[in-house]
Amino acid sequence: MNFYGVDLNLLAAFDALMDERNVTRAAVRVGVSQPAMSAALSRLRNLFADPLFLRSADGLLPTQRARDLAEPIAQALRQIQAAVVPRPQFDPATASFTFNLGLYDYPAMVLLPALVEALRLQAPGASLNVHAVRGRDSAVDLLDAGSIDAAVGVPPTQHDGRILTRPILQDEFVTIVRRGHPQACHGMDLETYLALSHVLVSPEGDRHGLVDQALAQLGRRRHLAVTLPQLFAVPAMVARTDMAATLLRRVALHSAGHQQLAIFAPPVALQPIAFHLVWHRRGDAHPAQQWLRELIAGQAQSL
Template identity: 70%
Template sequence: MDFHGIDLNLLAAFNALMAERNVTRAAARVGVSQPAMSAALSRLRKLTGDPLFLRSAQGLLPTPRARDLAEPIGNALRHIESALVQRPTFVPRDAALTFNLGLSDYPAFVLLPALQNALEKQAPGVSLSVSAFSSRDSAVDLLDAGTIDAAIGVPPTQSDSRIFTRTVLQDEFVTIVRRDHPSARRGMDLEAFLASPHLLVSPEGDRYGLVDEALAKLGKRRRLALTLPQMFAAPAVVARTHLIGTVMKRVALASPARRQLVLFAPPVPLASVRFDLIWHRRNDGHSGQQWLRALVVELAAALESAL
């Protein structure tokens, strides 16, 4: 392939299309018209000999070739930008910008209040825009698209060199019942655990969770009476019903219904749950995001020591 005469604006167009998955939004991102972006995509296809992006109901889906090109092209553009533009040092108290953060329910409830409080004190001109996600791999999609700067959630199912992770929070499971439940007096052994109907928290809507996997190894099954996607609703439901729930410890301790609950160690072995700070390689060197990530790590460490 002869690279002489290649318009480097095509690389910026490709980067925008990869981030936006939409021709119109990609055009706005780089400040050109929609027809100009369509023409750039046509030239990119001719240059690479690949369609690069295929239309679907969810927008433009990148082909395997486009995914292979995404990281080297993104890195090349960042190197060019770094060479041409002197980035100012990030000063939290003087900064005026918005960080886009992806949060699953747990870190939103447990960590977000402390994070917002710290921003108000240390960086009053900085604001947060939070995007929710439930599927663990949705965070990677949001990072790839440039929708968020970082995420906090359960680790993605697959590792990838373009995605960086660091564990910031861990929690253990507890089994909860209301205070006048028969098991609250007798104790929570396996027999008592299986005697009552159960509540299952399943953000993705599955009716088979970690508890069911552990019971299956013992040749046992529980009876599910309720499946719900919101983990922080579970303690309030358990406090007013005959259901048994198994939730993360901080969820139970932070619930307004805490006084109406009794907590037990689950009668089946359950591994602790890990929550990672997740970010994209392209954001790794951004001084402002480096500061935000360090702040998240510091606040999470304080929460861990308090549990």
């Protein structure tokens, strides 16, 4: 391949196809007609001697060759853009913009209040739209669709160049019961734990969580009295009953009635959970989005 004979517009077309997974949307993004984008895809296939994108019910699926090319091409285009396009100045104190943020329940409970406070102080002209995120890869679908600019949650299972992630927050599991619980007055060993009824938070309705997996390795089971998809009600529910719940420490500490709870280390080994900031590569260089991602990361660090 003669590099100097390569039309760099084809690389821009490839980058748009990789992000949008749709010929029509990629054409709109680049500013060409749909037939012109289809022709560019044909030329790309000849250039790289690979199909690159296969049609499916979910849109264009990149081949492994396309996935290998995605990040080097995207990085090269970003460097070209930085060299030829003046970087706009962004002043959050005077800017007016709207940011769409996807949040799982946990960051909505422990991170959102501080984030909104900081946003109102530093960017009073900004608006924040919060979208609920449930499944592990739901954020990816919302990012691909352009419904959100970023998300905070568990890292997605999908790994390719269009979705970028950054770990910003970690928390450990604790077991909570109401303060003065007669069965837990001497601590929380495994036998005490298994004698209790439990609350399980399961966004997708699965009745076999991380605790149950750990117990299964010991040949033990617990009694699940309540399974629910949201975590907000759990601390208050535990404070008013003799049930127990195993959840992340900040959920207990940020609950309204945390003074009514006794907090113990779980009697089974559970790894800490990391939460990531997740965003689409198409917004990676956007000044307002860059600023707000740094604000989110800073607020998470302050926790």
